[in-house]
Amino acid sequence: MNRPPTGDPVRVVIAEDQALLRGTFRMLVDSVPGLATVGEAATGADAVELARRELPDLVLMDIQMPELDGIEATRRICGDDATRSVRVVILTTFDRDEYVYAALRAGASGFLLKDSPPTDILAAIRLVADGDALLAPSVTRRLIAEFARRPEPARTPSRALDGITGREREVLTLIGRGLSNGEIVHRLHISDATVRTHVGHLLSKLQVRDRAQLVIVAYETGLITPGAQPH
Secondary structure, eight states: OOOOOTTOOEEEEEEOSOHHHHHHHHHHHHTSTTEEEEEEESSHHHHHHHHHHHOOSEEEEESSOSSSOHHHHHHHHHHSGGGTTOEEEEEEOOOOTHHHHHHHHHTOOEEEETTOOHHHHHHHHHHHHTTOOBOOHHHHHHHHHHHHHOSSOOOOOGGGGTTSOHHHHHHHHHHHTTOOHHHHHHHHTOOHHHHHHHHHHHHHHHTOSSHHHHHHHHHHTTSSOTTOOOO
16 A cells, blocks of 8 residues: 555645646645645646656646646556556546546546545545545446447456455455445445455455556456446
């Protein structure tokens, strides 16, 4: 997990091309103990450079960025060994469903609506910085819809799942369908601690960064078909 040491603030870079919004997000982040803005970027290229220089815990990344869009900037940050530990949360209005698929494939750990209440934004920053993923069922539904639109989605060989146990496969399937840990607890009649253990093993065995990437794996290995419906 990318959890900062106890007592250290969560270090945030804000990548947003509109100066007013950038300033608003900065004031919000800096108004709360335990969070600190360490840089602002007005372009995707600047966001990548800031991530390399500052190694923040998290980047709030707008999709519509000049020079380099937010998805490509996310791909470069998450795909670079030097910045692989940096987590990215996409700022979006969800006007375009395909952004969900593209951003997750690029390595994003979640999404925030730009007009989310301040408390939700702050909670999301802490959640993702703590190593979780901000992937609500509504986002998973968009992801499923995108897979359904793709006649032949790129498949990761199913042998990628060979190292996981039967129970871990069950948990991965439910994650792919958009279920939360609490819902998995009730579905499988196991404890929350056990679910978290299974999720941790899946992250390690499948070598992915967070829950958002587990959803991608569930579909790209064919564990879940595009026609599957989240519950």
